[in-house]
Amino acid sequence: AQRVTQPEKLLSVFKGAPVELKCNYSYSGSPELFWYVQYSRQRLQLLLRHISRESIKGFTADLNKGETSFHLKKPFAQEEDSAMYYCALSGVGNEKLTFGTGTRLTIIP
Amino acid sequence: DTGVSQDPRHKITKRGQNVTFRCDPISEHNRLYWYRQTLGQGPEFLTYFQNEAQLEKSRLLSDRFSAERPKGSFSTLEIQRTEQGDSAMYLCASSYRRGGSYNEQFFGPGTRLTVL
Numbered sequence: 001a002q003r004v005t006q007p008e009k010l011l012s013v014f015k016g017a018p019v020e021l022k023c024n025y026s027y028s029g030s031p032e033l034f035w036y037v038q039y040s041r042q043r044l045q046l047l048l049r050h051i052s053r054e055s056i057k058g059f060t061a062d063l064n065k066g067e068t069s070f071h072l073k074k075p076f077a078q079e080e081d082s083a084m085y086y087c088a089l090s091g092v093g094n095e096k097l098t099f100g101t102g103t104r105l106t107i108i109p
Numbered sequence: 110d111t112g113v114s115q116d117p118r119h120k121i122t123k124r125g126q127n128v129t130f131r132c133d134p135i136s137e138h139n140r141l142y143w144y145r146q147t148l149g150q151g152p153e154f155l156t157y158f159q160n161e162a163q164l165e166k167s168r169l170l171s172d173r174f175s176a177e178r179p180k181g182s183f184s185t186l187e188i189q190r191t192e193q194g195d196s197a198m199y200l201c202a203s204s205y206r207r208g209g210s211y212n213e214q215f216f217g218p219g220t221r222l223t224v225l
Contacts, residue, residue, distance in 0.1 A: 004151075043112075044152070044200070044216040086151050095204065096142065096165065097214065099151030 002027045004089050006100035013077045014108045021072040021103050023061075023087030031089045033063055033070040034097070038084040047072075047085070057081070082107045111135060113217035115201050121223045122191055129187045130220045134203030141184050142214060143176055144200040145169065152200055158184060159206060191224045198222075 003026045013019050025031060035047040048056045050063040050070060061072045070087060087100040114133045122128050134141050140159050144152035155174070156166045160181035170176075173191075178184040188195055198221050202214040 009149075043218050046213050088151075095140065095206075095212065095214070096154045096157060097144075097152070098154065101149065101151050 004100035115217040132201030138203035146198040
């Protein structure tokens with residue numbers, strides 16, 4: 001069975017401070033990991049995926065297979081980062097997504 | 110707007126009634142997904158189609174639920190004899206499947222169902 005765990009439902013960070021949103025997963029095989037974001041009154045959208053190894057809006061995430069983690073990080077938080085963040089997983093060749101319960105990030109001005 | 114669209118955006122119904130939701134994917138996307146999201150949870154996979162073929166259904170999809178994509182374009186999700194536990198946001202997503210790599214799923218705005 002595949003499972004994604006986001007231990008923090010709520011996270012508040014001061015503007016300019018570093019941000020880390022935690023994500024752990026369980027999957028028997030090599031998963032593909034993603035971070036999705038939902039800004040206020042907008043639809044769910046892909047932020048980044050581990051395969052691309054990109055930095056999007058200053059966010060990065062490294063897949064740690066030993067710790068089965070895919071934490072999302074940003075060195076300096078901005079007010080526009082306030083949103084709901086979901087970590088998600090799919091199996092190779094099977095694109096259905098398994099989501100975590102999400103973390104609501106609030107950036108304090 | 111050329112994104113995924115869903116109709117209606119909100120639906121309030123009484124327990125025992127049938128409801129039907131529609132999803133229009135991005136043009137030429139051959140895969141279409143349905144997810145359900147309840148309060149405080151992330152989206153949960155229900156089912157998906159490649160063109161008109163329904164390839165997988167979750168165990169969450171009881172026999173009261175049926176989904177179709179008759180011409181490989183829009184899709185409908187019907188819930189018969191609704192129960193209060195069906196109250197949720199129903200999300201649709203689409204992607205263009207090519208090769209073996211993951212193809213981004215684009216989500217619609219969702220249909221919020223409230224069963225009284």
